[in-house]
Amino acid sequence: MTRTTASRQDRVRRTLEHLGTGTTDETDAVLPFGPEQYRDPDIAAQERERVFGRVPSIIAHASELPRPHDFITRRMPRNHVIVARQPDGGVKAFVNLCRHRGAVLEERTEGQCRLFSCPYHRWSYDLDGSLRAITKDTTFGEVDRSQLGLVELPVEERHGLVWIVDRAGADIDVADWLGPEVDEMLAGYGLEDLVAYRSEGFDEPANWKLMQDAFVDNYHIQYAHPNTAAKHVHTNVQVVEDFGRHARMCSPRKSIDRFREVDPVDAPDDIVRHVTDGHFLLPNSTLLRQPDDHFELLTFRPHPTDPGWCRMEMRLLVPTVEKSGLDPEKWQRVWDKNWEILLAVLHQEDFPLLRASQSGLGSADAAGMLLGRNETVNQIFHRELRTLLA
Template identity: 40%
Template sequence: MYFSPERNTRFAQRLFEHVRNGTTDQTADMLPYDLSIYADASIAAAERTHIFEKLPMMAVHSSQLPETGDFVTVQLNRSQVIVARQKDGSVKALINACRHRGATLVKQESGRRNLFVCPYHGWSYAGDGTLKAISFAETFGACRTQERRLVELPVQERHGFVWIVEDPNGSIDVAAHLGPQMDALLADYHLDRYHVWRSATFEFAQNWKIMLEGVLDGYHVSFVHGATIKPYFYLNMMAIEDFGHHHVTATPRRTIDRILHEPPGQSALDDYAVFGNLVSPNSTFVLHPHHIEHWTIYQNPGQNADETGRCRAVLRILTPQRQLDERGEAIMEKNWKIASAAILNEDVPVGDSIQVSANMPHAGPVLLGLNEVGNRVFHRAWRHYMQIQQEAPR
């Protein structure tokens, strides 16, 4: 069971009531805002300062680094990073650039090494970033090796993930970032017991916020996912536990009808609802009966630092077992196809169209309704991180 018995009972009570009455959780008021938040280059630049280089990012799952010497390379918002498992079991996050002339040090996605050797001039570094050797040192000249160690980023391993702050001069406290309620919820999930079954990186022609909001949105299922998801769920129906900047939501499956006669909480809800989780600023994951679908979404400026209408999304599928049997593999392949069809073929085109509208100068303000509870939490968190004090004009 994903939840504690107490939380399972709370959600069961609320979902049973919604199913019987055809209702959903709602916010106290609507939220108007301007589409320019998806297209304004100055906003994107401020996001880099206040969000992507300041806050902890769920960069790597711990199962990707099981042994000493294991490493993975990961693209953060603007930095390529080596994440390496140390001899004492800790992890370090190192900028993937040689301190001699800046060449990319490691091009492999993952592996196990004692040394990272630059392909340009052969400088070598230990897994903790220490410069170990300079090729032809006798002719290179005097060099303080401590000053030429790899640039290290603040990093912390918690709840089965390696969290990284992209600013090397920043600090990291994942528990404080999550707050006591979300921190306790992630502890209940025991994500450290999961394994990455498959991961993929996608690039989309839409702002990162549009992509994230689409994954959080339960209002659109009737219209966008008619052939893939709609038949399995009660529509426009959601219960939320709001933790300020983070949340968990529950959406009932049609199968919940089988347990409506029971006292709430008698059965675990894992097979009768899906649970969406927002870990602000840029991660969301959905709890399914057999797996967890985890998204982390970044800006994607590429060669153009002012580019706002693109994003890069990392999808990980987490499973409780490291190795799946034939039936388990078949189930996961089916779920991967469903997720791909729903997100890539259905959600993404709509999100791309929102970006088209955001690029127009006269599209006018837009609106979050009372029933868009998960998206409202995201906008609240985004405004807090961006230090925006006033609500948008109504």
Template identity: 40%
Template sequence: MDRTEKLSLTSRLLAHVDNGTTDYADGLMRVPFGAFNDPELAKREVEVVRRHPHIVAHTDELPNPGDFLTTELIGTPLLVVRQNDGSVKAFSNVCRHRGARVEFAEKGCKRIFSCPYHNWAYGRGGELRAMPHAEDFPGLDKAEFGLVEFPCEVRHSLVWVIPTAGEDLDVRAILGDKHDGELEQTGIGASHQHRFETFDLDMNWKVVVDGVQDSYHLCQLHTTTVCPLLHGNIYALDPHGKSWRLVVARKTLEQIRGKDPDEVDVRDYTLANYTIYPGTMLVTEPNHFEIWTITPHPDDPNRSRTTIRLLSPAKPETERQVRFFDKNWELLMKTLLDEDWHVAGTITGNIATGGVGELVYGRNELPGQMFHTVLAEDVAKLTR
């Protein structure tokens, strides 16, 4: 973040604090309840989401050539492998012979991945290396029967995958040069993954996305957990394409007043959420990072999956440092499980049975309005 941007952001946020304002949408937005539980709409949303990048790992999980992990992304089984040259590739974890799962282990290190059904064997690069009784498959070109490869990129120490073959993936372009450069300056590229956990939720995925981007509720729902740290309903939002940077003022922001702007950094007094549409958030705080990956269930609009990663700037070297990041994780889990998801978890059920026809997003809920607008536009493009 250059000096001009720091000064501008500081000025915007302090003005919002002084005036009790925030960045606003032009007006109200109404979203029908059907947008959250219509099965046909949900299918089209899944198709949209499968064409965009999602974070599936931190590079700490794949330190050496041959290291692999298996996971599922919007119903697609993935095999993610560190290559001999240090790059990372992602494949469909499905054998090209009869469609069985190739690798059942959650993680490990291998040179060869053999399907247990008929022992078709694939190399680290996904190529078909061997098959029993190859003479019984006359005319089959092994070069054409490697594992299906998905677009994959490592950026900011994170492994990004689009679970649709043939799509273009350029994380820097998606973020934009300015926001990508800001993330690089935070040191996230040298980060250490302290904890991560995946949650299968009985919630529509858009309810979860809405919650992570919503600063309106911070001092209503989180009176003793988050509100002492952050200003509720005060943020600055800057879009780039379908992505945006959402900066929330910390309660310490007022300490900047009167100080030499070249001696303070507004990032030490804020929380920045770099949102990569449709459901990825890179949250930067002064002493750690949170990485969110939110995806719909492939078949059920009332279910979703969220993976959260807590990253430290470097690997903790002392027990005290470990406890510090453990406490950050514990606060995050308490806030989510006891407050956010405890309340937001009722929304999906209420949509089905509550007799209310729509949700209303205020002018102060600009991130939610932007998200629902872009998603609706992308879904509409599928039907043209």
């Protein structure tokens, strides 16, 4: 395992070495953990406060709210949130709650609006969160309207992604959070030029960490996905770069096999087309860069109260129809098919397994478990989470 940024060619060369020797990058030791991680309400409360209430996590791709006046709403672990594109092109985020008597201000998950108008008594708020109008306002007398704007949350757009810290008044500095290697890496991917072709959320009866763990895990592929993913991706072969908080993991696809006898220095440049570069972005995202440079972004958010539930969001980030060079119908067909394949694996293979796992972890006598030395990125995730919670 390395702590510096390796070139894609170098990562491919190392995956070929692993394939030759039947090895994978490993940590120094196994990492024990207990079932309470997935069911203890006190641990869940600490995660909401010390993780999601303190560090940036991804709430959207910028293309989900491209124009001024576009908004989305999401349930973060601590707050109901509105993110709104401002007339100047920036984004702002607010607690999605009316300051009169606490109605949820915007119930749609996305849309366009000039102002937010509360469904209960029709107080209205400008896009920047300031209170615009109180209906029957004489009955409220001389209230200070400047104190009754929507509660603002720290939000930042960077690398085409919208990041949020789920706590009013907290600081946000995404570049600092990513660190120089990962910040530069994401900048190089041009994610801001892609569009979220599909974005969908799933409420699942499984702890968010159980879900996150499954989507950095290259060890389960041939066992849990023998007829789908395992036909395309090797199992238990990963080259991992550990950047302290975040990690990149390079996994060879089966199509690389024809180069296994070739000396890596003689391999053609496009051999990089035979690996998937995964990225674990602490605290709760996996970003997969596929060989054709489209991306899949998976995020996992704790339920606001119940450790046994989470919200997963999946996004397919693809080149625009103009940049793709495809005719619009073909473009749509290609990505629809891609999305259907992703959904099928999720719904038929990962979700049933993880729901059962969460249920099993509720066993009164569930004992300690462990992450193997080969479960490198899982170990990084658990290690960093412990640091944040310490």
